[in-house]
Amino acid sequence: MKQPYDIAIIGAGICGLAHALAAAKRGKRCIVIERNLAAVGASIRNFGFITVSGQERGACWQRAKRSRDIWADIAGPAGISITQRSMLVLAQNIETLNVLEAFRNDDMGEDCRLLSRSEMEHYTDLKTSHLKGALLSPHELRVESKDAIPQLTRWLAEHWGVTFLWGTTVHTVEPPHIQTSQGTIHAESVIICPGDDLRTLFPERLSTYSLTRCKLQMMRLASGGIQANTPAIMSDLGVERYRGYHHLPGHSALKRCLQRDKSAALAAGVHLIAVRSADGSQIVGDSHVYMDEPDPFTDAGVDELILTEHDSVFKHTPPVITRWNGCYTSGPSTMVMDRVSDSVRIVLITSGTGASTSFAIAEETLTDLWG
Numbered sequence: 001m002k003q004p005y006d007i008a009i010i011g012a013g014i015c016g017l018a019h020a021l022a023a024a025k026r027g028k029r030c031i032v033i034e035r036n037l038a039a040v041g042a043s044i045r046n047f048g049f050i051t052v053s054g055q056e057r058g059a060c061w062q063r064a065k066r067s068r069d070i071w072a073d074i075a076g077p078a079g080i081s082i083t084q085r086s087m088l089v090l091a092q093n094i095e096t097l098n099v100l101e102a103f104r105n106d107d108m109g110e111d112c113r114l115l116s117r118s119e120m121e122h123y124t125d126l127k128t129s130h131l132k133g134a135l136l137s138p139h140e141l142r143v144e145s146k147d148a149i150p151q152l153t154r155w156l157a158e159h160w161g162v163t164f165l166w167g168t169t170v171h172t173v174e175p176p177h178i179q180t181s182q183g184t185i186h187a188e189s190v191i192i193c194p195g196d197d198l199r200t201l202f203p204e205r206l207s208t209y210s211l212t213r214c215k216l217q218m219m220r221l222a223s224g225g226i227q228a229n230t231p232a233i234m235s236d237l238g239v240e241r242y243r244g245y246h247h248l249p250g251h252s253a254l255k256r257c258l259q260r261d262k263s264a265a266l267a268a269g270v271h272l273i274a275v276r277s278a279d280g281s282q283i284v285g286d287s288h289v290y291m292d293e294p295d296p297f298t299d300a301g302v303d304e305l306i307l308t309e310h311d312s313v314f315k316h317t318p319p320v321i322t323r324w325n326g327c328y329t330s331g332p333s334t335m336v337m338d339r340v341s342d343s344v345r346i347v348l349i350t351s352g353t354g355a356s357t358s359f360a361i362a363e364e365t366l367t368d369l370w371g
């Protein structure tokens, strides 16, 4: 190993990889230390949906735009396929349409547009006759995370010279010494990107941020439900949920409408995102249950709520071929950067937006660390 390193990054999820890229671009010698033999956390369990429209106004929205641009720049060189572009947000009722109209007229609605009835009918896989309208956002990208994260890892190693140390748990961080299950690593600076592990490193500091964890249920459906030219789909429950719509006129009325019509889905934190993979299958989800110690059990009733929502907008809901859970750290703000010392930072994405914002957050962390 090329010790000592300029920087060690703990965690090989998207947050850690984004920091490795930002450090490597600055010419720094970088090592990524990961407890598991591959990244198997939230970063490969998600939709791979790089979402701009709907992100919280201000820093989060700006970070999503910057991160989307970085995904677009690196996808080709890293061999990552962009499997979908843009997003269609479906208005299943007039209250949702009112919020989407307000969004379109907001500065965050730049380049988004409401589709005409004939444009909606173009999407023959959707139950368009049931819809009051739809907003097309051109800003989104989608990658297949289970492939994209290993591809990004390989590219960082081969093209940028980043060292990866797998199957290695970090026990303590006191630069230049990092004590791990494989011995001591030497690095001048350290960035800790631990995902939803809030107990191994600096738990006393993390306990001050009012953090908890969020468990989500996801499914993959067989091919045949979504056609190749359909963008990523979000339904009205997503408009209720995503923070970027919360300030808009009509949002309270939408919430009341969904509490009346979809109370079980709201109670389970269910909303619908449906994205298409290259083989025609689709990932659909998800649900949100908040607890400090998420249980490992998939609730069939919650999956049913997600499939019911899918069925309400798609003409065909193919059989489920895979089910899984994911978990992320959740907190009052969209992310946390904790300054442990002059040379150590902890970075947590606390809003389920890491695929969409990590690249920009990594640039900010390194500016904070090195100027």
Ligand SMILES: Cc1cc2nc3c(=O)[nH]c(=O)nc-3n(C[C@H](O)[C@H](O)[C@H](O)COP(=O)(O)OP(=O)(O)OC[C@H]3O[C@@H](n4cnc5c(N)ncnc54)[C@H](O)[C@@H]3O)c2cc1C
Residues within 6 Å of the ligand: 010, 011, 012, 013, 014, 015, 016, 033, 034, 035, 036, 038, 039, 040, 041, 042, 043, 044, 045, 046, 047, 048, 049, 050, 051, 168, 169, 170, 171, 193, 194, 195, 196, 197, 200, 201, 216, 217, 218, 286, 325, 326, 327, 328, 348, 349, 351, 352, 353, 354, 355, 356, 357
């Ligand atoms: C089901 C689901 C769907 C989602 N959908 C989307 C989406 O479509 N778009 C979006 O933007 N975001 C989405 N998210 C959120 C996004 O996936 C997360 O915000 C992001 O993956 C967090 O990345 P991370 O690197 O911080 O965490 P992780 O991917 O969990 O990685 C953290 C890594 O740190 C390692 N680690 C922790 N402690 C140590 C230690 N002491 N020593 C060594 N290694 C350690 C862990 O083993 C782990 O591999 C979703 C999340 C889930 C769960």
